[in-house]
Amino acid sequence: MKREILDEYYQTCPFPKPKTTKQKKKVNGWKNKLNRICKYCGKPYAERHEVFGGSNRQISIDNEFQVDVCRNHHEELHANSTEWAISENKKLRQHYQLKYEIELIEQGYTAEQARREWMRLIGRNYL
Numbered sequence: 001m002k003r004e005i006l007d008e009y010y011q012t013c014p015f016p017k018p019k020t021t022k023q024k025k026k027v028n029g030w031k032n033k034l035n036r037i038c039k040y041c042g043k044p045y046a047e048r049h050e051v052f053g054g055s056n057r058q059i060s061i062d063n064e065f066q067v068d069v070c071r072n073h074h075e076e077l078h079a080n081s082t083e084w085a086i087s088e089n090k091k092l093r094q095h096y097q098l099k100y101e102i103e104l105i106e107q108g109y110t111a112e113q114a115r116r117e118w119m120r121l122i123g124r125n126y127l
């Protein structure tokens, strides 16, 4: 229902208008999470996982080295103890390093320069 219609309704309604402070923000956050689905199983309400953690977490956020994953897959990736998680963590890191270096090469960097930039950013080679 539109706000104007609601306001009109409450002018004649015998009950007081409920307080709606902050309610709008909460709804928006909820909607965003509903649209955020797990990369692996498609579940909604996924969390955002930074592919390079620890001291590289903020760099991951700034460069969007991120994947959306459900709570279960997120915990499994962080535990890094199952065969799937170990292989997937490796794949994700290789993917984002390759993507980063290719983008630099497309801008005119040599492969060596692109690798140097990567090492300066993340400090470790995954390829």
Ligand SMILES: [Zn+2]
Pocket (backbone or CB within 6 Å): 048, 049, 050, 074, 078
């Ligand atoms: Zn995470």
Ligand SMILES: [Zn+2]
Pocket (backbone or CB within 6 Å): 038, 039, 040, 041, 042, 043, 069, 070, 071, 072, 073
């Ligand atoms: Zn999942």
